[in-house]
Amino acid sequence: MNKESMEDVRNAIRTGGWEGPTAGLAPGFVQANLVILPQSQAADFLLFCTRNPKPCPLLEVTDPGDPVPRKTAPGADLRTDLPRYRVWRHGELVEERREIRDLWREDAVAFLVGCSFSFESILLRSGVPVRHIEEGRNVPMYRTSIPCEPAGSFHGNLVVSMRPLPPREAIRAVEITSRYPQVHGAPVHLGDPAGIGIGDLNRPDYGDAVTVRPGELPVFWACGVTPQAVAVASRPEWMITHAPGHMLITDMKESELVN
Amino acid sequence: MNKESMEDVRNAIRTGGWEGPTAGLAPGFVQANLVILPQSQAADFLLFCTRNPKPCPLLEVTDPGDPVPRKTAPGADLRTDLPRYRVWRHGELVEERREIRDLWREDAVAFLVGCSFSFESILLRSGVPVRHIEEGRNVPMYRTSIPCEPAGSFHGNLVVSMRPLPPREAIRAVEITSRYPQVHGAPVHLGDPAGIGIGDLNRPDYGDAVTVRPGELPVFWACGVTPQAVAVASRPEWMITHAPGHMLITDMKESELVN
Numbered sequence A, B: 001m002n003k004e005s006m007e008d009v010r011n012a013i014r015t016g017g018w019e020g021p022t023a024g025l026a027p028g029f030v031q032a033n034l035v036i037l038p039q040s041q042a043a044d045f046l047l048f049c050t051r052n053p054k055p056c057p058l059l060e061v062t063d064p065g066d067p068v069p070r071k072t073a074p075g076a077d078l079r080t081d082l083p084r085y086r087v088w089r090h091g092e093l094v095e096e097r098r099e100i101r102d103l104w105r106e107d108a109v110a111f112l113v114g115c116s117f118s119f120e121s122i123l124l125r126s127g128v129p130v131r132h133i134e135e136g137r138n139v140p141m142y143r144t145s146i147p148c149e150p151a152g153s154f155h156g157n158l159v160v161s162m163r164p165l166p167p168r169e170a171i172r173a174v175e176i177t178s179r180y181p182q183v184h185g186a187p188v189h190l191g192d193p194a195g196i197g198i199g200d201l202n203r204p205d206y207g208d209a210v211t212v213r214p215g216e217l218p219v220f221w222a223c224g225v226t227p228q229a230v231a232v233a234s235r236p237e238w239m240i241t242h243a244p245g246h247m248l249i250t251d252m253k254e255s256e257l258v259n
Helices: A003-014 A039-051 A116-125 A167-177 A225-233 B003-014 B039-051 B116-125 B167-177 B225-233
Strands: A029-038 A058-061 A085-089 A092-097 A108-114 A141-147 A157-165 A217-222 A239-242 A248-253 B029-038 B058-061 B085-089 B092-097 B108-114 B141-147 B157-165 B217-222 B239-242 B248-253
Touching: A003 A248, A029 A039, A029 A058, A029 A116, A029 A225, A039 A058, A039 A108, A039 A225, A116 A167, A157 A167, A157 A225, A167 A217, A167 B167, A225 A239, B003 B248, B029 B039, B029 B058, B029 B116, B029 B225, B039 B058, B039 B108, B039 B225, B116 B167, B157 B167, B157 B225, B167 B217, B225 B239
Parallel strands: none
Antiparallel strands: A029 A108, A029 A239, A029 A248, A058 A108, A085 A092, A085 A239, A141 A157, A157 A217, B029 B108, B029 B239, B029 B248, B058 B108, B085 B092, B085 B239, B141 B157, B157 B217
16 A cells, blocks of 8 residues: 555545544554644643653644644545544533534644554564454553643543553563554553552453453553543533544554654 | 773783672673683584574674684683683583683684673663662572573573563563663563463572562563573583673673664
8 A cells, every 4th residue: 555545545534435443444554543622722732742652642733723634644634534523512522423624613733643553553463462353342441540741731540551462472562562652652561450550451441351361461551542531531612533443544654653 | 981991991800900790890881791612512502592592692703713802892802801710521510710721722612692781780770670789689590491492402491580670660671671682682571480480489590589579570581691501501521601790891882782
């Protein structure tokens, strides 16, 4: 696939030819989480992301009112090119929709945040298994007791995703993901879930539980759900995000992410 | 310190001004394990090291009969510049001595193998604590159930060193040491010692036991004792090694090791 093909994929999404989640679409290309906020809150949110780079690795921040991500996907339109959006008012989800053309504002600032889809495909290509993909489930995610560094009205605890691995693969996974800081980088914890305030691995706060086999360690990465959860908790009067699993497909190749 | 100072340190050792272990000498410079074998066995031992790079990271292999490590310490003489040597015959330790001038042979090939002193100082500078240094002990080392890849007469199981760390520091330690493959690289195991055939952390096969605190994971790295143990087990008619802890100080800076 090349960058021209990414235009085709985004065109298919824009014109209604693809409405589903983007996992597995455009293999080898980076997908991004989306958070759109009014300019009045953008400076604080930018500071929050800067202070918490593991859960909030910024791939790009747009200029106010500009719906084009000029760095990561210059041919894309953020108002139409994701398959599904969520609209939030004062921290409440009010609507899911297929495009947001008529909601766009001149003071809208879009944050594109790295997504673990990329490092999962890198792990798989490196021979490290990913359990929730094997089991056909969504990755299990958990709220932790680890506070993020606050910024203005934005504050909250870290959300992590979990992938169980035998010790040797856990070490390999740390080595590999540490070289990809733009998609959450190295894990934040491994081993005992109670060490970061997680009570029961079988009851994730988001996503689905997966099997943890004898001899495996649960390995926890900072999760891109964190910035969205933190943004919702701050109750901005207006906010738009991607719907879970329905990401922006960028022109960036995963191979460009290596540090 | 600069490379000229390394000459001074080695001169002090050569002339009897320093007889002790080299840990802590010449901070910032790479120290090396030494194995000297007859040329007749050197090809197989080189193959063994090449096949087992984690326990046997080769910094340099000398030409037969040449006592000068021309790459890593061109001003050094391997017959005199380590504080203490061990002489082995048919796999039995027959002598410890301060220099090996009269034992040197025209068919002697020296193997300089990376040493964990370097990555420990890198860990400490990165803020990762090293328990056996805190406790003033030798690092605990264990024979494992992990077989090395054999080569000719050289075969045996991996020996590992262990450093206990809280999960977050364990992850940092993997990230850091993975960038230093010439000094054993990333760990080979973490967590349950039984997973690699270790029965009791309190009874190391070499070195001293250290405290493992609640919530800490034991982290295991391939150890430079492995090549020496494997060489001894193959019972070469003649072999000389450094005495434990009495290393060659090279001209290489630790900062040159990063991958």
